[in-house]
Amino acid sequence: xxxxxxxxxxPKNGEISLKEYEGKVILIVNTATGCGFTPQYKDLExxxxxxxxxxxxxxxxxxxxxxxQTPGTDDEIHEFCTxxxxxxxxxxxxxxxxxxxxxxxxxxxxxQKGFEGFGMSPKGLAMSAMLKxxxxxxxxxxxxxxxxxxxxxxxxxxxxxxxxxxxxxxxVDAAVAALI
Numbered sequence: 001x002x003x004x005x006x007x008x009x010x011p012k013n014g015e016i017s018l019k020e021y022e023g024k025v026i027l028i029v030n031t032a033t034g035c036g037f038t039p040q041y042k043d044l045e046x047x048x049x050x051x052x053x054x055x056x057x058x059x060x061x062x063x064x065x066x067x068x069q070t071p072g073t074d075d076e077i078h079e080f081c082t083x084x085x086x087x088x089x090x091x092x093x094x095x096x097x098x099x100x101x102x103x104x105x106x107x108x109x110x111x112q113k114g115f116e117g118f119g120m121s122p123k124g125l126a127m128s129a130m131l132k133x134x135x136x137x138x139x140x141x142x143x144x145x146x147x148x149x150x151x152x153x154x155x156x157x158x159x160x161x162x163x164x165x166x167x168x169x170x171x172v173d174a175a176v177a178a179l180i
Contacts, residue, residue, distance in 0.1 A: 004022055047173050074091075
């Protein structure tokens, strides 16, 4: 199986095969509208505007699995993102990224790039402390830990990096730039 064997669902356009993105760099992100990391939408939009014409696609997958931080319908989520952050990249149907109802794409992504930690930044240490209270063994599984986890896919369909929400967005930008 490759990334191009999977699909995502757009609320407006139905099923979208990732085969449509073959030959492009793809950044796949699980997002939330009411999270401390929600301002990353601004950074994501800047990255999209900078590299889209050079072959970048961002796939936004809203997810309500982390502290219920993505309430609302797909239309309400889309309206929030476009009005507050002027997002232009494709937004998919709200979906699960962990558990028995996880999108098959996310099962694949987690197999390709497991969890490697939050880093030692203040936000990283805070996320580690919080997750220890939820799951003391969180470091030992590849599950998505929180909103705004990002997977970077190169033009050949290889998952090259996983960025936790605590990652510096300048490093995400640099990794995208290296593949463009």
